[in-house]
Every structure is written in structure tokens, then in C-alpha cells.
Amino acid sequence: MGLLGEIGDMMILTGKTLVSAIRPPYTYGNEFAIQFMFALRLCWLPLVITSLCVNYAVPGIQGGGFLGMLGSLDRLGGFYSLADIREFAPLVCVIIVSGVAGTAITADLGARKIREELDALQVLGVDPIKNLVVPRFLALMLATALFDIFAIATGLAGGVLATWTKHAQIGPFFATFWANGSTTDVWGSLLKCTLFGAITAIVCCYKGMTTSGGAEGVGRAVNQAVVICLLAVGAFNYVFTQTLLATHPDMMILK
Template identity: 30%
Template structure:
């Protein structure tokens, strides 16, 4: 089984004006490179012959590539003014060569210049950005209308779907969110203690941790986690339904995909986010308290007493107020990206990535806007 196959070759004998080219070997895909070489060398060695006979009687196996190269050879020679005749082909080889010849010579499509490609890419990106913006605004409008519809005609609202999404987002998402905010609470407390110790102000770590956890940390971590966990899931679910025409199927049944798929998800997010944010705050404070006790020597009752003194309801509220807005942003972006999925698996991957990246970016932008707003009204 391991003997090497004779690789393709040729042999030219001159008979006056006529060059007789005897081809030999296996003209198959396995010898692709060699075949190209043969096709390049052969015309050079033909000299001034005006007529050529391609004798392919000595060719072993022939496949479409071999037939194509033979066809291209005779075509190329023909355009150089050499008359070519293919001789002694077996019936099998003849059919194959004819099948290839009938189709003529293929011209590979020309690539446009890179510069033009670049310009058209830039143009397309800008146009797409505009489309994105318009579509995003109209989609948010659609969501608001759909939520309104759901509120006023609650009999048609999909409660089962809402509860299912709540389980997926809030119940199954809670452990990991609690864990990471607990850990971040620990870390912030530890760093705070290290720095404040130098001023002999270790006790202030309670103020630091309490305010930062309630106002920023819990909601931000929570939103980022939800964007990665649930936002990506929304995009993938809706996107793969779009790919397989399930969204179209809903539409032709008279069901509005926004009502069926988007509203339950976004409402579930809006309900789940404050709950998760609250859990995250508690976990963060617990972690901070633990570190303060074990590492900073602040006893739990001292920690709690100081916390009670520092934290007012407005710190608590400042964090929670942001939660529904973050939920709306994450949910809307995830659903829009899902609806934008085109036919291919690659497009699905691209939209899921875009969904998570855009959602995290927008969450941070929204958080910044809230910080400015709260500062302006001295909240």
C-alpha cells in the first residue's frame, strides 16, 4: 500500500513541425503542485512548434483536476497560436475531458483594491451605526408599547414565561452574584484597612465599604454579571430562533415576537435586578464585616453600630433606584442584538459578543450619568 504513485510528467519529441507530447503518471489531486509545474514548464519547452499532439495514452488515473489542467494547457497553447490535439484518450478519460471542456475556462473573480475596500468598509460602518441607532430607538418604543399592552390586558400576558425567566435570571443567578460581591466586599475592606491603618483611622473602613457597596459596587457588579449571564442568553435564544425562522413563524400566527419573547424577559430582568442588587449589597457588607473582624479587629457589633450611624436610607435607595434602569438597558440591547442575527452561526457569535460588550459599556455609562445626577441634586 505504500508504493509511491508515479507523479505526472511529460516527454516531448519533435516530428518536423509537430511536437508530440506524451503525458504520463497520475494526473490527480494528490499531485496538484507537480501538475501546476508541468503546466508551466511544458509550453516553454515546446520551442517553435506550430502543432502539438497531446498523447494522454500513458496517463494512469485522471480526475477533474487533471482534466482541467489538460484543458487549460490546450487552451493556453491554442491562444499562443499552437494547434493542439488530444490523442489516444481512453473512453473514460475522454468523457471527463469533454465534461470539463464544455464548461470553458473559468476566470477567478478579480479582487478590488484594498483602498476601495477600506473606504467602503468605513462607509458601511457609519451607515450601519445610523441604522442601529434608529432601530434601537424604535425598538425601545416598541418595548414600552408592548409593556403597556401587557399591563392593561394582563389576561394575555405570558405569566409562565415571566416566572420561568425569573427563575433563570434571579434564582439561578443569585449564588454566583452573591459569591462575587462577597469576595469583592472582602477585598475592598482589606485594602481599606491597610490604607486607613496608616492614619490610625481603621474604623472609617466601615463608612468606606458601606457607602461604596450600597451605592455603586453591588449594582455595578450585578449588572455586569447579568449582562454576561442573562444578556448573552437572551441574544443567543432570540438569535437562534431568528436563524431558524421561528420568529417569522410566530409573526404569521399573529403573535407579536416582542410580546412573546421580549416583554417577559425584560420584565423579569426589571423585577430580578433590584432583588439581586439587594442580595449583592448584603453579601458585600457581610464580606466586609468578616474581614473587618478577622483582619482589622473590628468586632461585629461595633461594625454594625457604626454602619447604622453612617448609612442612611438614601445610600440604600441610590443603589436600588438604578437597578430597573440597568435592567432595561441590558434587556433592550440583548433583544435588539438577538433580532439582528442573520443566517449564519458566525453572525450569532458576533451578535452575542456585541450584546455583552454594548450592555456592559452602557451599564457603566448609565451609572456615570446617575452619579452626576445624584451629585447635582445632592442625593
């Protein structure tokens, strides 16, 4: 199947998932809770560590070094309000979620597919989309949005550590951070992460449910799912961010 065919099938799966999530009966509550706790348990620690390290090194040390050359190190907090909230926190979230929870979902559904469990469910009159895809779809959306809050907070901690490393004052950091931050940034970041979770869930569920070729096919599907997730999220992030900036052009100005 070609690239356009897979994209079309994923769009169809998205539509069926949304309809199944809305249409009663709502029998997926228990599975949703299990998948949500599963994602939290697997992802929270690597997410916190990665967010802290990435935000300390890239916008903190590298960005702080550039601002220091211009004599504007006190503007580092304003830079963080753009870099951390808008870009780094959501991207760290989707990388961790797709690489940890997403791969587990693909492997689980792929193993069920090669054991013909999905076909058996359909024979028994059980809808795999409502009972398997919908709870994972909703769980990853909610988990990724929740992780965004932790990523922003730990990223901000990385900025504070970078400020201390540069022997600068914390007061100007927070002053420029709050001066440049806005509720639009925060809500945009949360919405972006929620949609990132939806994209990750659809791609991983699709690759898992279309697995073929035995155990080797499951491994191949897992690898393909991660790559497709990151490419799809990158393309969506470009469009989303450009739309947000076009709506609020003053958000690019450091105050």
C-alpha cells in the same frame, strides 16, 4: 449599520416594549414567570460568590489598608455604606446578569431568528415584542433589583470578614456604616439596578432579534451584547451617580 443607527433602533425597541407592556391584553404572564425563575436559577450563586469576593478584596482589604495607614480603620463601615450600596453591589449585579442571563437571552432569540421563527410568528399575527421581549424585559428588571439586595448583604459580609482580617472591632464598623448609610442610598441603588436590568434586556433582545449569519452570527451577537451592555451601563451609571450626588452632596461625607 452604524453605531448611531443601532442606538436609535434600541431606543425604538425600548418605546415599543414599554407600550406593549402597558397595553392589554397581558398575555405574557407565564413567559415572565419562566424567564424570572430562569434568571434567578442561573445567577444567584455566581452573584453571591462574586459580591463577597469583590467587596472583601477591594473596599475591604485595599480600602481598609488605606484607612489603616491614616489611623482611621474604624471608618471602614462608613466607606462601605458608600462603596457597597452605591457602586459595587449594582455593578456586580449587572455584570453577572448580563454575562449569564443576558447572553442566554441573546443566544435564544438569535437561534430563533436564524431559524426564521420570529418571521413565522409575525406571519401568524403574533407580536414578538409583546410575547418575547416584554417578559424578558420585566423579568430582568425585577431580578436585577432583587439581586441588588443579596449583593448588598453579601458585600456587607465581605466587609465584616475584611474587618476581622485587619484584627479590628466589628462595633465601630457597623456604627459608622449606619451613620453614613441613608435610605436615599438604598433606594438609589435599587432604582439603578432596575434600570440596569432594563438596559441589559433591551440590548440583549435587540442583538438576538437582529442576528444574521447562522451559528457564527449568534456567537458574534452574544459577544457584542455583553460588551454593549457594560458600556451602556457604565455611561448610564456615571450620569445617574453624578445626579444623585448633586442632589445630596452631604452623602459624600464620612461621619
